[in-house]
């Protein structure tokens with residue numbers, strides 16, 4: 038039997054690294070087994086699902102290069118669609134009918150408040166279990182008159198259920214883990230639990246792969262399968278991804294950082310409320326107050342606050358990494374190893390090779406720590422080893438999400454800059470920072486280096502001579518400049534370092550750059566001389 042697996046994101050936000058890793062593992066599983074990779078959009082939460090988020094997730098998966106065999110978009114061919122759950126309501130209704138006919142599901146009318154009160158009144162509110170109750174006709178009539186709509190709940194037998202997890206082995210979930218949960222919401226939409234089971238069944242999914250946060254849900258999914266008399270697919274649950282602090286890595290980490298920055302800023306202003314922040318950001322003061330009280334973790338709000346307070350939020354979403362100038366090859370390789378051991382000596386394993394080696398038995402059972410430095414080191418390796426045309430294509434897709442000086446330079450110039458600066462950059466953003474001086478003349482000079490090389494080292498006095506040396510270069514290129522500089526150095530019995538550092542400072546504002554003749558050759562002679570003149574003036578002892 039051909040394997041079929043699926044990635045089923047809910048479009049309630051953008052794709053984060055955990056989701057991307059799930060997509061990657063599903064994709065690798067499908068490619069390794071010669072099966073099908075299905076993409077399904079789980080948009081049954083009408084209040085939280087947005088088209089923008091769907092578009093963003095599809096863009097991110099495409100950017101990662103994880104092609105799907107069946108799913109939305111142009112790829113939507115010959116598959117068992119539709120692939121948006123919101124377009125499958127009729128289908129779910131048929132299954133609700135089946136359960137109602139067999140009396141395995143029933144309508145329940147309690148409002149949210151009534152449910153909270155029932156929970157609070159139960160002996161152990163944390164383990165509150167809803168169970169079926171009979172309503173009189175009058176009660177039902179009153180609910181209807183009140184404008185209430187019922188939810189549908191599954192009548193769940195109180196039994197323990199064992200999942201033969203493809204990664205964790207046999208896991209028994211206790212009878213207390215599942216109560217008569219809701220399968221159809223009051224708005225007529227299926228809950229996630231119901232839709233996921235029906236779709237996995239109809240889409241002939243053989244292997245469900247998802248994060249361990251869904252392990253408990255599996256008991257509910259099995260209960261639905263039993264009620265409908267349908268077979269369960271195999272389930273495999275991946276380890277959680279933790280942040281370096283040891284907490285579960287989630288978008289909330291962004292809210293935390295934004296909140297801490299807002300608190301510091303409030304302290305600095307000597308105020309206790311956050312009305313000033315609402316004013317500065319244009320956000321609603323009530324929303325900001327809720328956010329600060331941890332009642333809301335909105336990523337959008339965290340981002341707005343971060344911009345206003347000029348703080349960096351931790352990268353968590355795929356788009357964050359793309360904006361930072363991480364290439365998909367590196368992100369995939371890093372995520373691949375985050376919870377799975379590819380064997381072999383090298384950690385740098387390209388996607389095709391990972392897919393060849395991917396087996397569920399080598400997926401880890403315990404949590405994995407997201408180490409950004411390691412990811413960036415991987416990225417640096419990929420930047421340096423990818424074929425130049427692939428790298429340039431990635432740069433174009435980076436320019437689309439982040440403006441850069443490099444986007445307007447000619448292909449030849451870009452290649453020169455890459456040859457010179459790629460050696461030390463771990464991301465496109467670092468590359469951008471390293472080349473910035475080429476596009477923007479320095480206005481400040483690193484004071485420590487000024488003292489060391491220009492004042493104590495005597496470089497300041499040399500700078501005017503060096504400006505004149507530029508006129509002696511017979512050709513204006515790295516070789517011609519090198520010959521001129523070496524000539525000057527030997528005539529004056531100076532080490533090359535003595536002249537290189539002052540020149541570097543004049544040209545870049547810092548004492549670090551590629552070899553001095555290549556650095557000089559990045560500019561026209563006029564520009565070099567103008568920068569030297571400005572530096573001489575600005576750093577006069």
Ligand code: GLU
Pocket residue numbers: 045046047079233246247251
């Ligand atoms: N829509 C669910 C999510 O985004 C999918 C869970 C599953 O794979 O069953 O987490």
